[in-house]
Amino acid sequence: MARNKTIRIGLSARLFHPKEGATGLESKTLQVLEQSIAQWIMSRDVLVLMVPSILKDGPIHRSNIRLRDYAEYLDGLVLQGGADVSPEAYGEQPLKEEWTGDRVRDAYEMELLHEFVELGKPVLGICRGMQLINVAFGGSLYQDIPTQFGGSGRHQAEAYDLHHHSVRFEEKGQFERWFGGADGGRVVSIHHQCVKTLGRDLVVEAVSSDDGMVEAIRHTGRSFVVGVQWHPEFHTPGRTDLLDCVPLLDAFHAAARGR
Numbered sequence: 043m044a045r046n047k048t049i050r051i052g053l054s055a056r057l058f059h060p061k062e063g064a065t066g067l068e069s070k071t072l073q074v075l076e077q078s079i080a081q082w083i084m085s086r087d088v089l090v091l092m093v094p095s096i097l098k099d100g101p102i103h104r105s106n107i108r109l110r111d112y113a114e115y116l117d118g119l120v121l122q123g124g125a126d127v128s129p130e131a132y133g134e135q136p137l138k139e140e141w142t143g144d145r146v147r148d149a150y151e152m153e154l155l156h157e158f159v160e161l162g163k164p165v166l167g168i169c170r171g172m173q174l175i176n177v178a179f180g181g182s183l184y185q186d187i188p189t190q191f192g193g194s195g196r197h198q199a200e201a202y203d204l205h206h207h208s209v210r211f212e213e214k215g216q217f218e219r220w221f222g223g224a225d226g227g228r229v230v231s232i233h234h235q236c237v238k239t240l241g242r243d244l245v246v247e248a249v250s251s252d253d254g255m256v257e258a259i260r261h262t263g264r265s266f267v268v269g270v271q272w273h274p275e276f277h278t279p280g281r282t283d284l285l286d287c288v289p290l291l292d293a294f295h296a297a298a299r300g301r
Contacts, residue, residue: 048087049117049118049295050088050115051089051091051117052116052120052154053075053092053120053122054119054150054171055075055092056074056075057072057095057124059071075122076123078276079123086295093112095146095150109150109153112154112157113154113163114161116163117163118158118163118266118294118297118298119163119166120171121151121165121168121174121175123168123273125144125147126142126144126170127148127177128145129143129185131148131152134182136185141185141186148177152174152177155175156178159267164268164294164298165265165266166268166269166270167270168275169270169272171269172270173271175261175267176241176269177241179244179261181237181239181241184235187235187236187255188234205230206228207229207231207251208226208227208228209249209251209258210249211223211224211225211248211258212246212249215245215247215248216247216260217248221290226251228285229270229272229274230273230276237255237256240256244260244261244262245262247260257271257272266294266297268293270290274287
């Protein structure tokens with residue numbers, strides 16, 4: 043692909059399902075993206091397009107467009123954060139009703155991930171996106187960090203995007219090369235689920251400095267498939283207290299350009 047060609051990055055949709063008894067927008071299925079993640083991806087002059095879920099048996103069926111067609115048209119994929127990955131996706135039952143997750147979104151994003159990987163196109167998973175990558179390759183998750191992981195670090199707080207903690211990169215890993223060292227830094231990381239067992243051909247690239255929890259993974263195959271548990275889109279310019287995630291973004295864009 044020519045270097046001066048504008049690359050096209052697909053962004054998976056967050057799904058909001060109809061609420062029982064609601065009217066107006068809340069009675070509809072909504073597919074949205076969070077502005078901050080789109081703007082972070084676009085900070086390197088690329089086009090970002092949200093990829094809608096496609097229901098073959100939906101009430102309106104205008105064409106034969108498939109998720110495969112999006113994968114063929116786009117140069118890379120970002121799986122954004124949001125609802126839990128359902129424990130059923132990795133062979134468990136939810137321990138609490140509120141940990142059920144979103145099986146509809148799981149199926150949609152796993153198919154999307156599969157299509158991009160099959161075509162050898164790069165995928166970057168953010169928060170839930172990293173967890174989905176791990177599950178899609180056969181891994182599992184802790185459904186609830188406080189009751190199952192037992193680590194000392196805090197990974198969820200009411201402060202939301204103001205909550206951050208330190209991570210360190212694995213020595214001799216790809217992140218160490220991208221960022222120029224294994225020191226890592228402070229990241230905005232908000233989640234109550236985390237990686238339990240790694241999926242096939244996945245390696246750990248970063249862990250929480252406090253308790254060793256997995257904070258970044260990478261697939262060892264030929265394609266760029268990377269997930270981070272933290273939210274690089276919340277690392278606003280000028281925040282010297284947070285890790286500068288430009289090297290990660292540049293590596294993803296370089297992969298999308300075929301370099």
